[in-house]
Amino acid sequence: MDQKPVIQIQNLKKSFGQREVLKDINFDVHKGEVVCIIGSSGSGKSTLLRCINLLETPTAGAILYNGSNILSSGNTHKYCAKVGMVFQQFNLFNNLNVLENCVVGQVKVLKQNRKEAEERAKRYLEQVGMLQFINARPRQLSGGQKQRVAIARALAMEPDALLFDEPTSALDPEMVGEVLKVMKSLAESGLTMLVVTHEMGFARDISDRIVFMDGGIILEDGTPDEIFNHPKHERTKAFLTRAMDK
Amino acid sequence: MEFWSWVSRILEQYGSLILEGTGITVLLAIVGTAIGFAIGLLIGIYKTIPIKSSTPMPLKILYKIFNFLLSAYIELFRSTPMMVQAMVIFYGVAYAFGITLNRLIAGLFIISINTGAYMAEIVRGGIISVDKGQAEATHSIGMTHLQSMSYIILPQAIRNIMPAVGNQFIINIKDSCVLSVIGVSELFFVSKSAAGATFQFFPAFFIPCVIYFVLCFSITQILRYLERRMDGADTYTIYGTEPVINGADTLKRGDVK
Ligand SMILES: Nc1ncnc2c1ncn2[C@@H]1O[C@H](COP(=O)(O)OP(=O)(O)O)[C@@H](O)[C@H]1O
Ligand SMILES: [Mg+2]
Numbered sequence: 001m002d003q004k005p006v007i008q009i010q011n012l013k014k015s016f017g018q019r020e021v022l023k024d025i026n027f028d029v030h031k032g033e034v035v036c037i038i039g040s041s042g043s044g045k046s047t048l049l050r051c052i053n054l055l056e057t058p059t060a061g062a063i064l065y066n067g068s069n070i071l072s073s074g075n076t077h078k079y080c081a082k083v084g085m086v087f088q089q090f091n092l093f094n095n096l097n098v099l100e101n102c103v104v105g106q107v108k109v110l111k112q113n114r115k116e117a118e119e120r121a122k123r124y125l126e127q128v129g130m131l132q133f134i135n136a137r138p139r140q141l142s143g144g145q146k147q148r149v150a151i152a153r154a155l156a157m158e159p160d161a162l163l164f165d166e167p168t169s170a171l172d173p174e175m176v177g178e179v180l181k182v183m184k185s186l187a188e189s190g191l192t193m194l195v196v197t198h199e200m201g202f203a204r205d206i207s208d209r210i211v212f213m214d215g216g217i218i219l220e221d222g223t224p225d226e227i228f229n230h231p232k233h234e235r236t237k238a239f240l241t242r243a244m245d246k
Numbered sequence: 247m248e249f250w251s252w253v254s255r256i257l258e259q260y261g262s263l264i265l266e267g268t269g270i271t272v273l274l275a276i277v278g279t280a281i282g283f284a285i286g287l288l289i290g291i292y293k294t295i296p297i298k299s300s301t302p303m304p305l306k307i308l309y310k311i312f313n314f315l316l317s318a319y320i321e322l323f324r325s326t327p328m329m330v331q332a333m334v335i336f337y338g339v340a341y342a343f344g345i346t347l348n349r350l351i352a353g354l355f356i357i358s359i360n361t362g363a364y365m366a367e368i369v370r371g372g373i374i375s376v377d378k379g380q381a382e383a384t385h386s387i388g389m390t391h392l393q394s395m396s397y398i399i400l401p402q403a404i405r406n407i408m409p410a411v412g413n414q415f416i417i418n419i420k421d422s423c424v425l426s427v428i429g430v431s432e433l434f435f436v437s438k439s440a441a442g443a444t445f446q447f448f449p450a451f452f453i454p455c456v457i458y459f460v461l462c463f464s465i466t467q468i469l470r471y472l473e474r475r476m477d478g479a480d481t482y483t484i485y486g487t488e489p490v491i492n493g494a495d496t497l498k499r500g501d502v503k
Contacts, residue, residue: 057298080385080386091382108397134485135485136482137478154386154387
């Protein structure tokens with residue numbers, strides 16, 4: 001991991017009204033790195049991802065993308081196109097079929113020509129095992145299938161990094177595996193990933209680093225071995241004990 | 247007997263006039279609904295522009311001012327009868343600028359902006375009805391607000407508000423008759439002329455009654471049909487391999503090479 005950081009979070013804060021949800025967050029994500037964010041519900045994990053993706057405007061701090069602060073730059077659309085997001089609720093475009101879901105961003109945002117965009121979309125849909133469903137509408141798919149399409153849609157933008165916000169939490173148990181399998185292969189392919197998850201086994205297996213969030217701060221940041229086997233803080237231990245019991 | 251013979255006499259004598267009036271009524275309804283819908287879309291897009299805390303102050307203020315003007319327009323037109331709006335605009339223009347507007351053009355203008363005020367609210371409701379997650383997803387792949395609206399949100403919003411828009415169209419067919427107060431020669435206006443000339447009020451208004459009903463009823467049916475078509479097929483074809491689907495008895499052939 002001696003690569004340059006793709007994303008650097010510096011002194012990031014976010015308040016909703018009086019309530020400070022993120023308090024001085026600092027960390028880097030390097031190229032090719034897979035970082036899992038764990039922590040109990042309400043600790044600010046989603047808010048952090050949403051700030052990085054500019055779905056929320058941070059109250060203070062900086063987000064550096066390849067070295068430049070995107071919070072002080074005027075045009076953020078290009079940045080958004082290059083840092084993708086996979087949502088808990090899939091958020092597929094319901095008016096478009098599976099193929100078009102993966103084509104529309106390439107054509108409209110990246111100005112790719114349609115034929116190349118379709119080729120690329122099919123390549124990624126094949127990678128997530130959804131190629132045969134390109135004509136289907138989102139409403140005709142199961143949750144696991146929808147999430148795999150959502151991943152292909154994000155990949156089709158050929159992002160520098162992908163953010164995942166609890167990608168398997170809305171799925172029936174029997175569908176969790178198929179999505180995790182896809183994510184594991186992405187991690188192995190060298191994609192830069194920042195994943196919020198409650199799947200501890202998955203986090204342990206695929207992460208280069210684990211970040212433990214608690215009450216709006218990063219309490220611990222280390223390798224899976226450090227976090228799972230030698231946690232420094234009581235709260236980390238307590239959380240892991242609870243999470244492992246499930 | 248007397249009644250039907252009057253009906254046929256009025257039709258004989260005023261048939262072409264009534265036909266023209268019907269044409270004007272349909273024109274008012276179509277133009278009013280179409281322009282009103284366009285106004286509604288523009289306002290709907292404008293009203294849902296995300297204003298962030300990072301937006302520069304002058305822009306924010308400009309946005310607020312224009313937003314206020316739009317709200318004033320909507321409230322003003324929704325809270326006064328179109329008949330009164332017609333009088334105020336038509337005679338107001340004559341009073342202020344000393345010009346007499348072409349009555350048909352004035353009528354088209356009034357019904358359009360009146361409908362626009364209602365459409366703005368209908369469209370806004372339609373946009374809100376599309377789940378917020380999809381808007382976030384468009385943002386996460388770098389789309390602008392306009393792109394997000396044009397390709398993802400509005401197509402779904404428009405589908406959702408089709409029944410309300412159709413309803414507005416029906417209302418416009420009927421309510422365009424109030425424009426007779428400024429002398430727009432639509433169906434009600436010409437019927438009134440026929441009634442005044444013959445002193446046969448019942449037969450003279452029975453005819454437009456039937457025409458209004460037939461217009462509204464058939465348009466309702468057409469809109470229902472269009473709505474069903476917009477929903478598309480319940481099946482899809484499996485790419486590359488053999489055709490399959492949702493229901494076992496609705497097999498379709500694969501169409502993709
Ligand atoms: N839009 C919002 N407005 C107000 N409070 C919010 C908003 N979004 C999140 N919060 C609050 O911020 C805290 C952190 O939420 P979240 O980031 O979703 O946590 P996590 O993803 O770790 O469960 C929660 O207490 C939540 O209620
Ligand atoms: Mg969350």
